[in-house]
Amino acid sequence: MPAVIITERCDGCGMCISECRGNAIQMNAGKAAVNEMLCMECGACVRACPNNAIAVEW
Numbered sequence: 001m002p003a004v005i006i007t008e009r010c011d012g013c014g015m016c017i018s019e020c021r022g023n024a025i026q027m028n029a030g031k032a033a034v035n036e037m038l039c040m041e042c043g044a045c046v047r048a049c050p051n052n053a054i055a056v057e058w
């Protein structure tokens, strides 16, 4: 499963974007949004998010 943003918890800090090697995350209206076609399911964004706002299910 690609990464999923829990938008209620996302404050738009952008730390996940810096960590994503696949360039799979963009900001959309102040919230992170994952491009499922580009997500490699690596989990780096999950570890980077200070608000626990990203989930990846393996």
Ligand code: SF4
Residues within 6 Å of the ligand: 002, 003, 019, 020, 021, 022, 023, 024, 025, 034, 038, 039, 040, 041, 042, 043, 044, 045, 046, 056
């Ligand atoms: S799981 Fe990896 S590739 Fe997918 S959005 Fe997060 S950092 Fe990017």
Ligand code: SF4
Residues within 6 Å of the ligand: 005, 009, 010, 011, 012, 013, 014, 015, 016, 017, 031, 032, 048, 049, 050, 051, 052, 053, 054
């Ligand atoms: S790191 Fe978390 S809180 Fe920051 S933009 Fe990404 S999903 Fe949102």
